[in-house]
Amino acid sequence: MKKHIVLLPGDGIGKEVISSAKDVLQAIAEEYNHSFNFETHEIGGAAIDQYGTPLPDSTVDACKQADAVLLGAVGGPKWDQNPSHLRPERGLLGIRKALDLYANLRPIKGFKNLLHASPLKEEVVAGSDLLIVRELTGGLYFGTPSERRDNGNSVVDTLTYTRKEIERIVDKGFQAAQQRSGRLTSVDKANVLESSKMWREVVEEKKAQYPDVVVDHVLVDAAAMKLITNPTQFDVIVTENLFGDILSDEASVLTGSIGMLPSASLREDGVGLYEPVHGSAPDIAGKGIANPCAMILSAAMMLRYSFDFNTEAKVIEDAVQSVLDAGYHTGDLQIEEGRQVGTAEMTKLIVDYIKSQH
Numbered sequence: 415m416k417k418h419i420v421l422l423p424g425d426g427i428g429k430e431v432i433s434s435a436k437d438v439l440q441a442i443a444e445e446y447n448h449s450f451n452f453e454t455h456e457i458g459g460a461a462i463d464q465y466g467t468p469l470p471d472s473t474v475d476a477c478k479q480a481d482a483v484l485l486g487a488v489g490g491p492k493w494d495q496n497p498s499h500l501r502p503e504r505g506l507l508g509i510r511k512a513l514d515l516y517a518n519l520r521p522i523k524g525f526k527n528l529l530h531a532s533p534l535k536e537e538v539v540a541g542s543d544l545l546i547v548r549e550l551t552g553g554l555y556f557g558t559p560s561e562r563r564d565n566g567n568s569v570v571d572t573l574t575y576t577r578k579e580i581e582r583i584v585d586k587g588f589q590a591a592q593q594r595s596g597r598l599t600s601v602d603k604a605n606v607l608e609s610s611k612m613w614r615e616v617v618e619e620k621k622a623q624y625p626d627v628v629v630d631h632v633l634v635d636a637a638a639m640k641l642i643t644n645p646t647q648f649d650v651i652v653t654e655n656l657f658g659d660i661l662s663d664e665a666s667v668l669t670g671s672i673g674m675l676p677s678a679s680l681r682e683d684g685v686g687l688y689e690p691v692h693g694s695a696p697d698i699a700g701k702g703i704a705n706p707c708a709m710i711l712s713a714a715m716m717l718r719y720s721f722d723f724n725t726e727a728k729v730i731e732d733a734v735q736s737v738l739d740a741g742y743h744t745g746d747l748q749i750e751e752g753r754q755v756g757t758a759e760m761t762k763l764i765v766d767y768i769k770s771q772h
């Protein structure tokens with residue numbers, strides 16, 4: 415099948431890992447008879463340097479025409495002193511908003527031989543494999559009023575959701591559970607918050623539409639505890655913006671390195687933006703040592719969630735696990751045995767596995 419993919423390398427290691435993802439996708443295209451058309455645009459610091467803005471209209475327009483978008487990372491010391499409208503991060507928030515990407519999916523998996531790299535006990539982390547579905551464009555981060563009052567002596571933030579906003583993210587949670595083990599945990603604070611009471615109502619109403627999914631409700635404080643004491647009890651977690659922000663960072667300690675964590679941000683029609691969780695890593699940029707796995711696994715998510723290429727997504731995920739199993743790893747992974755390799759070699763090993771499987 416023919417797909418049009420926009421690449422936004424951004425800054426620092428973003429440029430390096432995007433090129434790895436492109437190599438992997440080209441291998442998938444060859445092996446599985448797809449045709450991927452890539453178009454590269456600027457975002458972040460690179461766009462500031464070239465166009466004087468972190469998010470040029472040409473980039474937004476290109477993303478709107480695309481079947482999916484892959485983003486590397488933005489930011490770096492070069493732009494740290496810029497006024498806020500000229501910060502690279504503005505480009506990131508701007509593109510999520512411009513594309514109405516309301517569903518943020520973060521899979522967190524304890525890769526077999528990386529377990530000891532987590533600060534948690536190996537026996538706790540072993541077998542953990544979960545997906546957090548976080549609402550991304552509503553709730554406390556976007557509610558108004560949000561302001562200081564009473565001469566700075568009081569303050570207000572507002573948590574608003576419409577029923578529609580809750581329904582669409584809850585649907586995404588159920589659908590993700592259907593594609594995985596069929597277990598969905600809805601996280602809220604329904605013992606206190608009115609917004610959470612509506613959230614829970616919607617989840618209960620939706621249950622009938624997804625009879626193959628088993629649902630439970632967990633309060634967010636309990637969920638925070640269970641995530642690091644018994645992570646294997648979770649498969650798909652669906653939750654609102656603030657809770658999802660906190661829980662997904664907490665859950666990321668289940669894996670050994672930030673260099674392994676992919677993410678997807680989706681909207682209704684399946685168009686999505688896929689990016690690693692890590693930033694532009696200026697400390698290692700240009701050295702050829704960045705771990706490309708988070709970006710490559712983000713490309714796998716693109717195949718699964720935007721294109722429904724499930725076999726192809728799985729082969730990429732298997733490739734990453736297989737290369738790690740063989741002992742190859744980049745320097746960010748604290749593995750004593752095996753062989754440390756750079757970005758290019760890691761990418762080639764993954765590409766070779768894909769070619770050997772088909």
Ligand code: NAI
Binds near residue numbers: 486488489490704746
């Ligand atoms: P960071 O994620 O870029 O780096 C944190 C640490 O992890 C560094 O030591 C880095 O070398 C290492 N690291 C990250 N990804 C790696 C990879 N793939 N392979 C090997 N090592 C890796 O976060 P930091 O240092 O807080 O931010 C650096 C810049 O990135 C800042 O300008 C920040 O604003 C930006 N940033 C951008 C994000 C994005 O584009 N989504 C997200 C987070 C930060």
Ligand code: MG
Binds near residue numbers: 659660
């Ligand atoms: Mg966060």
